[in-house]
Each structure stands twice: as C-alpha cells, then as structure tokens.
Amino acid sequence: MNIWRIAASAALAAAIVPAAALAQTEELKSEEMYQVELADQMRPHWVWVNDVSFTRPLDGRAYLLDADSGQFLGMVSGGYAQGPLQITRDGKRFSMVSTYYSRGTRGERTDVATFYDIKTLDQTGEVVIPPKHFISLPILSTARLSDDDRFLLVYNFTPEQSVSVVDVAAGKLIGETATPGCALVYPVAPRRFFMQCSDSALQAVSISEAGALSLDATTTKLFSDDDPANEKPVRITPAEWLFITRDSEVRIVDGSGAVPKVKAKWSLLDKDTAEWRIGGLQPSAYHARSGRLYTLMHVGDRDTHKDPGTEVWVYDVAAGKRVQRIKLDGPATALAVSEDAEPLLYTVMFGVDELAVYDARDGTKRRGITGLGNSLSVIQPAPVAP
Amino acid sequence: MNIWRIAASAALAAAIVPAAALAQTEELKSEEMYQVELADQMRPHWVWVNDVSFTRPLDGRAYLLDADSGQFLGMVSGGYAQGPLQITRDGKRFSMVSTYYSRGTRGERTDVATFYDIKTLDQTGEVVIPPKHFISLPILSTARLSDDDRFLLVYNFTPEQSVSVVDVAAGKLIGETATPGCALVYPVAPRRFFMQCSDSALQAVSISEAGALSLDATTTKLFSDDDPANEKPVRITPAEWLFITRDSEVRIVDGSGAVPKVKAKWSLLDKDTAEWRIGGLQPSAYHARSGRLYTLMHVGDRDTHKDPGTEVWVYDVAAGKRVQRIKLDGPATALAVSEDAEPLLYTVMFGVDELAVYDARDGTKRRGITGLGNSLSVIQPAPVAP
C-alpha cells in the first residue's frame, strides 16, 4: 500500500538526515499543490488491472501499477461493468468503451468510447457509439484497435450481433455492420480481423480504408460442440491466434489468408497430466520474445473452465512442449506476462485485492500489490514494440 | 443470508413431505416468473439501511430488511454518495435525492428527487432539482419532507448555502432560497423548520402554502465553539429536537415559537462516567412511546465524536436520567429504534456488512442480517403513527 517506501525513501534519505538540524530553526513552508504527470509512454513493467467492481458495477475502474516499484500510479473510472482498455501499440494512449445511464441504473443509455493519454490519465476525447456494446465479465476481445490504431472495433450484442467502427484519428463513429451468429474481434492485420461464430467456425472480416467492414470467407466448423475453444485466445504473431479448448487442446489459427486455417494442433496435457485443465477468466498469456505460452492450470473436469489455476505451466509454442511448471503463491483467475526481455508474470484472483508479480523466468514471487478491490478481472501489460 | 429459512420452511414443511411420494411420478412444472410485491406500507419492524458504498460511491444504495424474519426484502439504487431516504409518515412512499453525472464520474451533473412506493420499490416519478445538493457522509437532515409530506426540502452547499423546495404533490420544483451561513433542515411544524448556523445559532424558517421559504428569527449563539452540538439530533416531539454536544451535553430545543428556545439542559454523563463520550455517524435515537433516548457511548476524548460506541445507554428524557446500559455485541457507528410498542434496537458498524437487531427493552441480540456491504451509514426504521 505504500508508494512512498520506494519513491520517497530515496528522495528523503538525503533530506531527512539534515532535517534534525534544520528542525529547530526552520518552519515548514506553505506548499502548492499540483497534479502528478506520468511519463508519456507506458514503461515495460507498467501494467493495467481491470476492477469490474462486481458487487458495485456502476463504479468500475482500472488501476495503473508499476510492477518494479510496487507503486500505484493512478486509475481511470469507467462505466457500467467496465471492460478492458485498448492500448495503442506505442503505449502512449488508450481508450475504453463504457456504458452510462442518465440515472445511474436507469434512464437513457449512452455508450461511449473515451480516449486518454498515459501522461495525464486524462481524457482527450470521446465518441458516442451505438448503445449496444457487449457487456459481460471483461474479455479482451470485446473491443480492439486495428493494428495501426486507426480504427476501434466494438462488438455489440442486443442479442443481434454487430460490430461498430470508430475512426480514432477522426474522432467519429463510422458505422455498424451486422455479424449474425459471430462474436468478438481478433485482428490479424491492420485491415483484417476474424470473429468466433456460434457454430465453431471463424468469420473473416476486412476493413476498408474508410472503415467499412466486409464479411469475407467463413471456415468450416473448427471445434466440437463438446470441447469448444475458449474466447480468451492469445495472439502469437500478427496473423496467428492460439486458442485453447475446454480439454486443454491447443489450436493455432493462421488468419493471414482469405480463409483462417488451423496451422497447428497439440495438447497442454499428456498421459501423466490428464486430470489437469486450463481455467480462469484470462487463462493464458504469450511472451513473443521467448516463444513461451503461460497457462493457468488446475485439477478439474471439463466444467471447471473458470476455476482458478494453482500452477502456471510454461510451453515452448514452436515445439508444442511444456518446459516449466510454476507453483503459484495463491490461486489465480487471470495471468499476463510483460512483453520485454526481462519478463514479469502477473496474476490476480477474482475476489482478492492483490496483483501478484512473479519473475516469469524462474517463477519466484517478486511482490504483491494490494488494496485493488475484490473484482480484479483482466491484466493488461505495457505493449513493447518487438 | 437466507430469506427462505423462515419464509420457505413453513411453506415447505407441508409441501416437501408429500413430495417424496410425488417425486417418482410427477415432473417439475414449467414456471412463470413474476416480480415480488410488498405490502403497501412499511411494517413496524421493517427497516432501511443506507449503504453509501464509500469505496465505490457511484453505486450507493439502500436495503429494506424485515428485522423480525431477517429477510432482505429489496433495495433501491441511488446516485453518487447516496444519502438517506425521506419516508412519508404513513410508511407507504419515500423519496431520495441523488446526483448523477452524464459520464459516471464526469460530464453534466443532474440532481434529482426520485419518488418511490413501498409496494413495488419502483419509481413513481422524479423532479430535477438544482444541481447543488449537499454531499457528505449520509446525515438525516440534509433533506427532509415537511410534516404533511407536501414539500421536500433539500439543503444545498456549493459552498453557497441554500434550500430547494419541491412540491411533492405537484411533482415540481418550486424554487431555491439562499440561507447564508446556515445548514440542514429540522422540521418543527408542517410549515416551519429551523437550520443550524455556523455561529452556533439556529435560524427559523417558515414555508408558505405555495412553498416559498422565509427566513424568520435567529437565536443567539446556543453552543460554544469548543463544544458544538452535533448535526445528528433526534426529534422528540413535533416541535422539539434533542441535540447532544461533543462533551455529551443534552440540549432540547423547542421550535414551536417564533424564536427557537433551549427548553432543557442536562448531561449524558456524571462524575462516574466522565471519561465516556457519545460518538458515531448516527449516535442517538428516540423512542417516543416510552420517552427513552438511546445513545452510542464509548470511552474517549472530545475528538472521538465519530468513534464507534461499545455500549448503548438509555435515558428517560423527561427525567434526564440514565435508566439502562446495554453492552453491544460489537462496536457500532449508527443506531436506531423501531417506533412501535415492542421496540427493536438496530445498529450498524461502518466497515461491517451486518445490521444487528436487539430487543430495545432488555438489550438481548435477536439476530444479525449480513451481506449488506461495508459502508452502512444510517438506519431508517418504519414510521409508526403515534
């Protein structure tokens, strides 16, 4: 809870020692307040944690933390059941999609994409969007920036399904395209993404330079109804997403062609670990520099797909092989990994007010940052340009 | 946490026994949902508890509980830092004063008085009021109904001070009157109230039939600056309010004349209890039928006026004498007493999610109703016509 133990102790070490001498003679000075400003870009070990505030969902928020120092750097307030942020690739700006009612819980609904900069954590603009954005427990793919940060793509559910497009540079809504049967947004190129459909197929979608969406090719059914892919994949290359099923089967989907294709299949499990399963709200993370996949694992059956993990298993994705098991200090429902060359592993447990910070390489716990509220859902590390 | 242990067990006692026989043959029936409706009037042991939701203040609310059964009957959602309810004298309707922003934490501010009925806990109307109502930790006198329920009087602070008047019957705002230096609303007759002023005087105010306010006479300074009266008095007769100071001195103010007058002075303490003080957010309550004052007491100095009480001390107000000491099951920052002939004593502790229910006569704890959130501030029992 103490940002000062680190920040101030260094500054004060020099200051407080002479203070004893000064104290007899010099009064404290009148102070002038100011607002803290941050660096203009997220540093590699800065990390956002979403607090959906499940028991008080009108007051959702996200916290910005410095995992190296343990400092709480600041926060943003969101709307009803606040979802994740969309962070630009340079880590200088971000947006979020929020729902507000004119009378808190009732009245007129307004959905809005709000844009912020990191330096001030202050809003720089907003765009009102169709009042139908998908509201659920936070899932990263409900709204995504296009790869060049030009367009914000927002998945809607009323239960009719559609995607709204915001032109970020122009600060205006471009329009909304129906996507019947298909959900969520998985970018694979600056002008291309795919969606997950209820029949376990994937729908390719392209974005025109003007921001218009076209529904392109659809795959055949890629997953069985009894063992569906989760909706929390990780992106391993610009065009590839790694999906994991209920039974911990891995499927890497390549979206670079006209029709998304399954490029690789393997399992997180083997005969010695058949009773384990992946689980949680954000159950996997990928570290591109090392080609490592991190997964939250627990012992349980197919219906335990939201149960917290007790261990993190680390895989070499190219080889499709597990290379490490990390025993967690406590159970976790979400994990993420910083993108830099000295990666940190972050976990939170829905219901516990702490972000746990581990060394991603040796699995030792570095620190816990507490006092963050009891509904921590998804973790969003700083983007680091590869 | 179980409303069914009481409600359903009786109903099911007869039903479940024959069920074993039925079970072999009869399938469960398809059910049709409906909304629960309450009696159209608060019962004597129904009680509202405000949850200001201090760590998530955009999501304030109040819970309606049945202290006899322990049932959670329902709730209402409020606005930012939600304050108390204004319950009509017949216990059939209530209102609340709320603040909303168009973007949750920012944007355009709208203050509104919203009207509800008990039967449906649904809103029956609203009146937009000047966006300046006083926001603080909940205090009962920030907004009050006139004694005939005709006008709602709302104290404003910007920090300019004023009172807004809503015509409840007509469902419209009448206007706003500046009350420089004076705060809060203490009704003493259907068309009359007084206010507490920063110089420890009281300001009489009259209400015309049309709802216009006139500032009438002002008292001299009634309390010393070192031992001010608190802003949480209890009303002991239509025209009389009982104030208690930091040092636990009682002053009964009679507002029936043109100028409010101190009618009685005595102390909660004597030489054996000089180290005790009254304290809390709602530190006293009055039971009119028995003429008893209930106070939350703790050991502490003058600056502990918000500290929780460990005991409830009971006074005969007419005699100015303590008649009972009740040791609480746990510390409490608020207390209230039901108004009926078999009074219950209610307490909550800010930070604890429980309403504790005691027999007000013998001080035994009847039950705790838990799961109510961690910022319980004020307690509002059912009004019972004398």
Next chain:
Amino acid sequence: MNRLDRITEALARSAARRLSRRSFFGRLGAAMTVATVPLLPVSRAAAERGPQPPQPQEKGDPANCDYWRYCAIDGFLCSCCGGSMSSCPPGTEPSPITWVGTCRNPVDNKDYVISYNDCCGKSACGRCECNRNERDTPVYQPAGSNDINWCLGTQSGVVYNCSTAVVLGAAS
C-alpha cells in the same frame, strides 16, 4: 443429440419462453422473437405477492450455491435479494431472454432445462454470489453462456440485480 440440440429442443417445447434458434445457433437470421414474461395473477391478500417458492418435488436450500438448479449460475441469488428462484425482487424486471442450463434434480434424478433469467434495473444485490459452470458455453455461443449480462432484453436496461433459476421443463 448434442447438448445444444437438447437445449434448443427443450426451449422449443417450452410454452413459457420462445427463444429463436436462429440468432444464437444459426448464422442466417438476425431476427429475434422475444417473448414477454407472463405474470401470474395476484394471488395473495393485501396486494402482496410474495416470492414464488420451490416446487414440492425439490429439496435443499435455495439460498445456497449448491442448490441443484444453480448448476450453471453466475451471479447473486435472487433468493437472497428479495426474490426467489423464480421471482424477481420488488422493483426489478425479469430479463425475457437469457442463458439456459441443464441440471439434474436429485429428488427425481431427472435433468431439467433451467433458465437463468436476470432481474434488472437495480444495481448488484451483492448477496449470495455463486458461480457454477456445468455445460456453460463460451460467449460466442450465447444461449448457454453465464458470463453475459442478460439484462439487455429488458425495458429497464442492462443493470443487473440478481439471478433466478427457473424450471422450463424436463431436458429429455
């Protein structure tokens, strides 16, 4: 018959709710038939309408997450919030569409299709939080997904108060 088909068929047979197969299970139609929730006539004295109790052929504590009907629930039990498994607390509106689960009643050992209608229009009740995920589906298969805010179909808006677990009928 896979479980989606089973659920769909149960829905199709249900007279209480008419949930179009197309939007959720097919890819062609975007139209949605949203049934209004029928209200029971007022049956009690003094215009009071208490929470609807469980049926006789059930046992257990409807305020406990382990109750059989809650096998795929996610949220606050309306039974702890002024309602019951099949009635909404005062002043909240039942969602006309929602996710469904299939749970086994231990009394008759039969599977039933359970509709987890949200009650909406007041903020989270906060009591009796439960999360069970039997046969819960991903959010891109919405009809079985308990992560979605199902208040979206109401007049009140999306603000979620608590969850019910209504018997629609036998699953097979």
Next chain:
Amino acid sequence: MNRLDRITEALARSAARRLSRRSFFGRLGAAMTVATVPLLPVSRAAAERGPQPPQPQEKGDPANCDYWRYCAIDGFLCSCCGGSMSSCPPGTEPSPITWVGTCRNPVDNKDYVISYNDCCGKSACGRCECNRNERDTPVYQPAGSNDINWCLGTQSGVVYNCSTAVVLGAAS
C-alpha cells in the same frame, strides 16, 4: 482566540489560498472567492512530474494514517493513490476549497494549519482509508468539517478520488 479564529487567521495569512471568511464564518455574505491552485513549473525531465515529497523537517510514513499531517483527515490517502500529501494523482483535479485542520509536527513540536484538499474527477481510490477527527467540526461549520465532499469547487465535479494534507503554514 478560539480555534475557528485561529484557523481563519491562518487562512488569512496564507498566500497560497484565499478562502473568504464570510460564507463559512459569517452570516451576511454568500459570495466566495475561490482561488485557483497554482501549479508548480514542470521540473523533471521527459515532462514527468512526480509526486511532491514531504518537507525535510518531517518524519514518518505518508502512506500511514498515523502520519502527523493526517490529524483531521477522512478518506483515502493520495499518497497511496498515485499522488502524495501535496499532489493529486494523474488525471485528478485538486479542490480549490476544503476543510482545514491544525496538526502538530512532532519534529519541531509546532502546530501547522493543514488543508485537506480533495483530488477529484475519478472515483474513490479505495486505498489507505483513514479517519481522524482532531478538531473536526460539524458540517454546519464547514471549514473544519471532514464529512463534506469538497470536490464541489472543481471543474471536474463532485466525484472524490483521494485526500491530500497540504501545509498552509504555522498555526500560531
């Protein structure tokens, strides 16, 4: 000289804040002179402006409720929320008017007038909740009352994030 006079005099002497005596302490005037909070020039590299540290003549932990300046605070310490005792977290706005307290600095054993400016425009930080009430006044004596939401004077609006404890000057 009673404590209201002491506080008022300290305020009057403070160059940093100009808080009209009239609205709070008098009964005649309703006008309010609201000073804008002066900003220090940006002093660090890369446009970053870190939290303002305590002064040399202090000791203790500014993230602890027991710190001397917090003798009349009520709320979340900005020191735990991205700010400090005298700076607001990023994106929050300092309230130009507020309540004041008088606290004794144990290092020099002098009383100082402390201004508990709120930082506003984002919701409650929720960390390091403190409530100390030395010389706290009732809400009808606002200038010394910590129960009031002091964000009312900002451009952002009344939404409260955290509390600072700014030294205005010596109390006597």
